[in-house]
Amino acid sequence: AQSVSQHNHHVILSEAASLELGCNYSYGGTVNLFWYVQYPGQHLQLLLKYFSGDPLVKGIKGFEAEFIKSKFSFNLRKPSVQWSDTAEYFCAVNADNFGNEKLTFGTGTRLTIIP
């Protein structure tokens, strides 16, 4: 079965700092990878996704992620964070290519940006 690990549980950064959140998955076959964001009190929203093509994926709000197949990783990056990026970030993987999008989520990383 697929699984996802997010090793950073809580990250605290100052505004303008660079961000990298780790995500590793375990599955030997073809995968689709996602990053979702949950702002305080809100529902999950898609930041970006990868399922084929260029392994460097650009998402909304200046976020990007790089799929490195050899490392089973899909780390999320942003060159310069803003206070409004304070949220919880979830990595997710789907390895079911037969139609059903059963996402397996990581445990999440809480990001706090200090003004």
Add this chain to the structure above:
Amino acid sequence: NAGVTQTPKFQVLKTGQSMTLQCAQDMNHNSMYWYRQDPGMGLRLIYYSASEGTTDKGEVPNGYNVSRLNKREFSLRLESAAPSQTSVYFCASNQGRTGNTIYFGEGSWLTVV
């Protein structure tokens, strides 16, 4: 364009009571899902429905039942609530094809005392 709508947003139950969480989507999606979110555990899939008339267990189905009433609606029922079911519940939907984005509802905060 409402997207995924779930009700109620907040509920407090006593142990042993039953309740149903309602979910509806207006995007003509084939697949619908119920997740629960607990601190330090991320989101875990309770049940999903790949299409109208079908339902399947996810990672944590015990203590729950679901009904895919029609293409739009997917309800989650707690027959006899337990404190361990205190959680935030999210309904979600998508077209069910590989790579399609899942859209989430705003969540239902359930407390069982």
